Amino acid sequence: MLSSTFANVIFDGATTRQEYLKHKFTTTGIIRLFATRHLRQLKDFIRLTSAIGGAVEDITVVVPIKDRYDFRLINAFASIRNQTYPQHLVKLKLVDYGSAKSFEPLYVSLCSQHDAEYIRVVPNSVWSKSHACNIGIKKANTKYVLTADGDCIFEKTYIEKAIAALKKNPFQVVVCKLNELAKGDVNGVVDLKNNYKKLFARSKEVYPMACGIQLTLTFFYHWARGFDERYMVYGKEDKDMLKRFLMMGLRFCDLSAKISLLHQGHKRYEGYRALFPRYYKRNTDYYFKSFSIVRNKTMWGKWNPVKPDKIKKNVRKIVISTVYFGGIGGSERRLKAIIESLPEHEFYIFAPYSVRDGFFPTTRNYHLNIPLDKSVLYDLYIYFAGMTPRYLGHRYCFNRKIAIINGTEKFSAEQLFDYAVLSGKNGAQCLNGNVKTLFAIPEVRGVHPKRLKKIDNLPQNFLLTVFNPYGPVKGKEVLEKVAPYSNFPIVWCYNDMTRSRHLKGDYKALGPIDNVIQLRNISQAELFYLYKRASAYVSFSIQEGFGWAVADAFAYDLPIISRNTGIVTFFDKQKGVAIYNSQKKLMSCLAQERFEKPSYDKSCMTRYGCRELINRLLLNKPINNFQRAPL
Known part of the structure; x- marks a missing residue:
């Protein structure tokens, strides 16, 4: 029954x-x-x-x-x-x-x-x-x-x-x-x-x-x-x-x-x-209208077979330890850039937090939090030193191990790795010199949105700055002091949607700042519309490990006002980059009445490209160029 x-x-x-x-x-x-x-x-x-x-x-x-x-x-x-x-x-x-x-x-x-x-x-x-x-x-x-x-x-x-x-x-x-x-x-x-x-x-x-x-x-x-x-x-x-x-x-x-x-x-x-x-x-x-038993024609289940592509013999296995997979932040963006710039290789990602938003990889050449095989020799281990994720270098076999250093905090575990990778020569002060130091710039353009979204009611001329106020090093206090002296209003963009478990910004205490337009949690399409419209980019950071926002401004050929930190150390005194080392010098830069749009020499982006460095490490090719800090 x-x-x-x-x-x-x-x-x-x-x-x-x-x-x-x-x-x-x-x-x-x-x-x-x-x-x-x-x-x-x-x-x-x-x-x-x-x-x-x-x-x-x-x-x-x-x-x-x-x-x-x-x-x-x-x-x-x-x-x-x-x-x-x-x-x-x-x-x-x-x-x-x-x-x-x-x-x-x-x-x-x-x-x-x-x-x-x-x-x-x-x-x-x-x-x-x-x-x-x-x-x-x-x-x-x-x-x-x-x-x-x-x-x-x-x-x-x-x-x-x-x-x-x-x-x-x-x-x-x-x-x-x-x-x-x-x-x-x-x-x-x-x-x-x-x-x-x-x-x-x-x-x-x-x-x-x-x-x-x-x-x-x-x-x-x-x-x-x-x-x-x-x-x-x-x-x-x-x-x-x-x-x-x-x-x-x-x-x-x-x-x-x-x-x-x-x-x-x-x-x-x-x-x-x-x-x-x-x-x-x-x-x-x-x-509700169909009550026959036999359905379909005699060719039911017919299909046109497609032979799967042969798996390439030179596919390398790369293991990465990080904290966040997806989300909004420099570490998350770097991870996305690495995975997407090397689609021919296979990544094994270990991250306790996965956020299907923001900088989430669109390629499918990765495995997330699956057990590794202790009998396999993996080609490369990459450790994202920011926020100290779990270290796996002692549990599995790796041909080479590298640590990507954030460049703003002291790193005391460098002896566990073959190389420490920095994205600015100022980051060397975070190391003790126990391992070889490499310099590399992650892929910048590859993670830019394909379409932009217009933001209405913007001033005709404005300066742009992008940072999350996680601490004094990001320069919020500097912004509050110098903004009133800027000739153009400053548009400040920040985001508090992710990473709240580790980085606590004082967002609730943010009040109005004279001559500053605050834009909170805007989309990437809206953010890069601002890069397209801005008269210049200003970095208020006291120290940067890399500086994604400055890198984006460099990619968009925006005039840049910044300290000599992070990616700026690769620019080699290019026209259009104004370096300041004091509040007085910064106020002088902000008081300009006109900014000429430069045309940057971007050869450093490829010469120190992170994709090229990883490929050379995988293939055991010379990496001498990456061992010399930019002048």
Whole structure:
């Protein structure tokens, strides 16, 4: 019998259930239908379900995916390979349904690690979970099929107990409840052997049945021609498949008392929120009108195979320790610049805080917080010294280790590294001279927004300054003293959206400052509109390790007023850069009535480029040029 709970899940109302009863086949009826009309299928059916004759009890697990690669997918794969069921009988397939090209090497690597088949598809339509599942189901030549999800973690006995139930009665579809893990309960790759019970204890039961995640005979999927491919994006395709199984005469076998399933929490319909409302309504209307068992044409599950690119042999493995991955700040921007400027290499990032905002890498050549292999020699270890992240240099094997120094604070752990990397020669005072010092400038232009956003009501002429008032070194007190003497108003931009755990700025105490226009938490598109419009850029920092804001002004050919610190030490007295070393000199610079727009020689940006330095370290090439401080 179909339980009332499951009936409510599948049929969403009495009217639909009545329609189901009109079209329902009994188990006897379906066998009679096979025997009279589908003799060849009947033979296959007998072969597959025979309890004798040595039928192989193998299973195909189908995981559809699109544009998603993180710890959730890795945990899902690990849970399948952690099953107590004999692994040689478990065939795992990842169906990549039109993901961006940058995901391909990540999926290939994941499938290689978990003995899975990678199927890359370039569809002619939007995301279709039905078609993606059907591609894997159509290729399945095993006795059973389990349709899975890239966000779900299976209990280790899931497959073993499900197949045991089907051996007793093959005319069943095995289902179970779905328990939800809240966002934040899982933040990285999990040791499932030791921590599954802890995760289950945190979870909450949210669905009486995990629609779309079911295990049954492959034959039943093939006879019904899989999921209905008229369903697009998400919505009802999973319930429709279960409804058709019931109409075939199959029973639901609820094993929730014996097995469990965890869903790793995330935003609903992640990546498809704009498409979902339109397609969900369309799918719902179609669902309530469709009651046939066999759907799709005979070419269901058809796909045009795309051979994945060969993994380049010169891909290097780079490990980075930092505190923030994404967010607003100089360290976050430098990390994004390094990852995006070296798309041909593979990065392993360790950061306790991940912020999907601000300077978040757009390339997919990285892994976040996944365990490293102690038997592997990694090519390079990069330690972001700011805010002292966890040091990994003693736990794993690295060919070379470098520390990127912020240049404003004393660094006492340099003996742990082969090189210390600075972005201004004034930063050398933070070191004891125990290691070789290298000088490098991160990629600046690569992280500029492609489009600018206009800000209204700006003065015709203004000076620009960009800094967060984390401490006296940033120069807020200097700004307050000298701003009234500036010939042009000063537009001051700052941001307090991220990094609040470590850097406490006195934002609440900020009051109006004479001759200063304060802009708080504006977007990057708005910020760089100001760079385009400003008459000059002013840095009030007493000391800088690098100075991203000055670097941006240099890239935009803005006149610059600054101390000789950070990136300014690379400029070599260029016309357009006014250096001050006292408050009196600064006030004189601000009193100018006109600023001539310079045309800078930017060769230093490439000569000391961080990308070039890292590549030379990876390839063991000479780095003499980076060991000499700029004059």
